[in-house]
Amino acid sequence: MLSRKKFIAQSGMLAAGIAMRPSLAFANNFETKRPPLAYRKFTSEAVEATIVGMKKKITDPELAWLFENCFPNTLDTTVEFEMIESKPDTYVITGDIDAMWLRDSTAQVWPYLPFIKNDAKLRELIEGVINRQKKCIILDPYANAFYKDVNKISEWKSDLTKMQPGIHERKWEIDSLCYPIRLAYRYWKTSGDIKVFDADWKQCIKLTLQTFKEQQRKHGDGPYSFQRTTAWATDGVPLAGYGYPVKPVGLICSTFRPSDDATLFSFLVPSNFFAVVSLKQSAEILNAVYKDAAMANECLSLAKEVEKALQQYAIIHHQQYGKIYAFEVNGFGSFNLMDDANVPSLLSLPYLNAVKNNDPIYINTRKYLLSANNPFFFKGKAAEGIGGPHAGMFMIWPLSITMRGLTSNHAPEIKKCIHFLKTTHGGTGFIHESFYKDDASKFTRKWFAWANTLFGEFLMHVAEKHPALL
Numbered sequence: 001m002l003s004r005k006k007f008i009a010q011s012g013m014l015a016a017g018i019a020m021r022p023s024l025a026f027a028n029n030f031e032t033k034r035p036p037l038a039y040r041k042f043t044s045e046a047v048e049a050t051i052v053g054m055k056k057k058i059t060d061p062e063l064a065w066l067f068e069n070c071f072p073n074t075l076d077t078t079v080e081f082e083m084i085e086s087k088p089d090t091y092v093i094t095g096d097i098d099a100m101w102l103r104d105s106t107a108q109v110w111p112y113l114p115f116i117k118n119d120a121k122l123r124e125l126i127e128g129v130i131n132r133q134k135k136c137i138i139l140d141p142y143a144n145a146f147y148k149d150v151n152k153i154s155e156w157k158s159d160l161t162k163m164q165p166g167i168h169e170r171k172w173e174i175d176s177l178c179y180p181i182r183l184a185y186r187y188w189k190t191s192g193d194i195k196v197f198d199a200d201w202k203q204c205i206k207l208t209l210q211t212f213k214e215q216q217r218k219h220g221d222g223p224y225s226f227q228r229t230t231a232w233a234t235d236g237v238p239l240a241g242y243g244y245p246v247k248p249v250g251l252i253c254s255t256f257r258p259s260d261d262a263t264l265f266s267f268l269v270p271s272n273f274f275a276v277v278s279l280k281q282s283a284e285i286l287n288a289v290y291k292d293a294a295m296a297n298e299c300l301s302l303a304k305e306v307e308k309a310l311q312q313y314a315i316i317h318h319q320q321y322g323k324i325y326a327f328e329v330n331g332f333g334s335f336n337l338m339d340d341a342n343v344p345s346l347l348s349l350p351y352l353n354a355v356k357n358n359d360p361i362y363i364n365t366r367k368y369l370l371s372a373n374n375p376f377f378f379k380g381k382a383a384e385g386i387g388g389p390h391a392g393m394f395m396i397w398p399l400s401i402t403m404r405g406l407t408s409n410h411a412p413e414i415k416k417c418i419h420f421l422k423t424t425h426g427g428t429g430f431i432h433e434s435f436y437k438d439d440a441s442k443f444t445r446k447w448f449a450w451a452n453t454l455f456g457e458f459l460m461h462v463a464e465k466h467p468a469l470l
Helices: 004-011 021-029 045-057 061-070 073-077 102-118 120-139 174-191 199-214 269-290 293-313 360-369 398-406 411-422 449-465
Strands: 079-084 087-092 167-169 315-318 322-325 377-379 384-386 434-436 439-444
Touching: 045 061, 045 102, 045 120, 045 449, 061 411, 061 449, 073 102, 073 449, 079 120, 087 102, 087 120, 102 120, 102 174, 102 449, 120 174, 120 199, 174 199, 174 269, 199 269, 199 293, 269 293, 293 315, 315 360, 322 360, 384 398, 398 411, 398 449, 411 449
Parallel strands: none
Antiparallel strands: 079 087, 315 322, 377 384, 434 439
16 A cells, blocks of 8 residues: 555656556547446445436536546445444545545545435435544544554554554644534535434534644644654654744644645644634534534634634735735744645635635635746646645646636636646546646546546536536
């Protein structure tokens, strides 16, 4: 099993060679790349019906082929469902790495939520994801990735942090606690089912509140630190594993970005926006289901504090674009201007319901992000899009292209995003982690279920909002 970093290093720049030639042949014939039915991990009647319906709506045969391959990829290849103590339990790997990320697992099943009303099996599967996520958070709210088999030995066992059995990696990322709330909230709103909101879920919210408050660092650095022996600078955390100093202004520290790269300044702005949304959703559930007004008010109070701090410290004046959101700040006045392809990102804020896509500051920020002023916005012969340090310079992440399309109301821009995604799968019929800006046959991760499923979500969004573009 390869780690994300090793995978990039060893096979990230895949040239068009022996491994590629069969795929290119498939691309020409548009033969399905899905596993045979008997080898699929899970099959949803509602999802299969959607695939048939979407293929009729998509006039471009290659685009229809990509949708058929990508949209069910999470169900086809990454889920392990079973009943444990009479409760659904679903373990979701990210793809080529045999571990479950709290972020990725939510994002991977998210596009299937609209179908759970009419598909009891699918509803049960997603209920199982929520139940599994609760177990992970209770084990360690600071960890980002977990194993189903607690006896599995992590390749990161020597990391200087509090590693425990069942943990694959212990990188503290705010979004790791936000994504399970996002999933549970939408599951509840879609299905009306409250079974997931048991004592364990409430315990997870207590741990989330505790962890967020610890990482406001009002009373010292808190209990979490992280160091790793590695040549990858973005895996290292300076100053004994606590990161560079921050001024306690109400924002929450995130030692790592959702890319799994260490932050430069620990107040990661997109993730703090996400935390505000998640805390408000938690409060709504606590009031409606648990009738716990005190705990709900605790969530709302923290959300209000973070929200106020974002307005005070996360907005800077750019000489060209005016008021924009910084990517990271430290509360002392320092800031980092960039964006990363992984979600939450500044680009993705409307997708996460953190800001409106017509918010003037977001509009200014978006102009900055999609320009050469963003050091990780790359434009080449193959496409243009945002990358990040994780996969190296000049590597565009399809996640950013997809998110650009999902947060746009401008038909020509959406059309351009569709074109970039259609023409950069490298002949494989799937969406990758990243590709080189001038040659899409040079890419990282042949099997990355989040990117595949999100691409399917994007095309469904286009079919609803801009059907003429398909």
